[in-house]
Amino acid sequence: MTTRALPDDADAASPASMGAASRPLFDWLFGVAVLAMVAAFVRAVYFTPIEALQGAAQKIYYVHVSAALSAYLALGIVALMSIVYLWLRDERADRLAESAGEVALVFLTAVLTTGPLWGKPIWGTWWTWDARLTLTLFLWFLTAGYLVLRGAVDDPSMRARYSAVIGILAALLIPFIHLSVYLFNTLHPKPILLKPDKPSMPNEMVVTFVGFFIACALLCVALIRARYRYGVARDVVRAMDAAEEGGE
């Protein structure tokens, strides 16, 4: 096999996806997101006051909550794209769900790592079966299961259908898990920022948090986008290989 011939009228390699090959190597969005993350870290560590009660550990809050919200954003994309796929059968929806699922797992892992790190000094325990932590743990399990399933199916359209069904069912499951765990007593601090009256955090901390959240969400979107582009390129290569194998 020397050179790959382009399929004459390959349906898997639409003109839009063929464009991927000619894109520049530098991903500007990713660059911006990384710079924003660095800036947010610097501000959180050096230019934000230390909280009086919790001490330096409180700063984990910025990472923890931002990562959690970004993970929810990514999971929302998975659930939405699952419905869109079963409805329109557009392979782009499936690829987006796949990309968002992988990125969600990264952010969920960050949440589950930073949670105990914060919990040990503040709550005095690494792990507690509190409602939101438990929900995150199960989101992690569900996302991991979703990705394992994706890896275990070879046929692309079957993989897309199966994972879309799991995506939808998992979205239906979340209220049940939340309700189950919520009936236990919960230790988790109530949202400080989203109170209906004034935020109880000092202004400087609010700015740091909002900045951190924007950086994190930007990173999340940049990662999904990069992963999606990889998916496009991979599918183009596969379509070429398949066309070659089919002798077209």
Next chain:
Amino acid sequence: MKPSLLLSAWFIARKDLAIEFRTRTAFLAVLVFAVLGIATFYFAWDATAVAAIDLAPGVLWVIFTFSGLLSLQRSFGVELADRAMDALLLAPIDREAIFLGKALANLLFVAGILVVTVPSVALLYNLPLGRTLPILFAIALIAAIGLVAVGTLFSAMAANTRLAELLLPMLSLPFFVPIVYGAAQTTSMLLAGRPVAEAWPFMKILIAFDLVFLTACTLTFPYILEE
């Protein structure tokens, strides 16, 4: 001409039960597994620290979930062996009927396991069941419907993948958490002699789970079959 949804589901369920009855080994193996699991838990139990009444509901529902998984594992094996599934897909019946038929057969299979496991737990852990037995069975059946609905769908999916034996538990167990939780809480309340009304919030979770997932799984099943 074409048989109704429920009638064709019944034909399929009856066929599965006939196969099960003919072979029997799967059912007996799952029963032995369940009782063995219950007995094994006994040796991990410090009777002086935890009262039987506190431990037993957990043992019952964890073992029930795992033996349920074992029995669901084989559900689509019979269909794929000689591609008998194709014959079901060719027939002029609704895809939903295939799901309901398979789920009904699985429900009866799992109910058969319950008939043995509930008394076994009561016997081995010396539980004062008595009058609570019928209501315990009723709750078990409500819990089993949700378990079987999700399990049947996932079993159909897992059977078509590599990693089938691993994937079914991995996908199903998070879905079984609300079931295990609701059923175990209700069971402990009943065993503690509390009125049934107190367990109502947990039973509501179970019933809502059944309604949501029986509907969702029936509606999404055709997407699993389509090739």
Next chain:
Amino acid sequence: MTHVLEADGLTRSFGGRRAVHGVTLELDAGECLALFGPNGAGKTTLLRLLAGLLKPTAGTARINGQLLRGDATARAQVGFISHQSMLYGALTVRENVELAARLYGVREPTAAAAQALSEMRVLDRAESAVRALSRGLQQRVSIARAMVHRPRVLLLDEPYAGLDPLGAATLTEMLARLRGDGATLVLVTHNIAEGLDVATQAAVMHRGRVVRRERREELDVGSYADAYRELVGGVT
């Protein structure tokens, strides 16, 4: 006008690889298409598309003008015999065929099953578990299962494989009778002489496409096998 079996631009890809590519066919009542082609040519995929088991990537398959996908009444008119027996090994021969009769809503399932089994000369084994039968007998049961609802269109994927001479003769006799009754057949086979024997149309598939198709009276039976070998590159 509408034909009994009609395929228009039927195409199916598996992950970018096109197994069947733009196949167009039309068959009327009483016709039989013999379909030849080397392994991997897409014959089985084409039959599964015509049976409604696979969803086409493009194009349509119709039975009497009705789209096959999602239409139960169109599906009810099709019978399909594949490589796999599609039988439950643990059940008896009778139970398997009766189940099929019930799922097709046949009015008297027990009588219909017995009738189909006796036509395939396996009625005497009706109470045996399918698992206990030889490959050839299983194939006969499989054929009985596919015909118990008297399909108007019968798709056969190498039905002669595994049959003994008596079984093969029974099948040929049955196919002739079905055609006489106005059924439409598609027969996939590697045996060119056998296929041409019963066919009214012959077609050759190669790499997902129908590369040659003509009516039986238009082709030269003597040279067909050689022409076929040349067409698909010497492999059969």
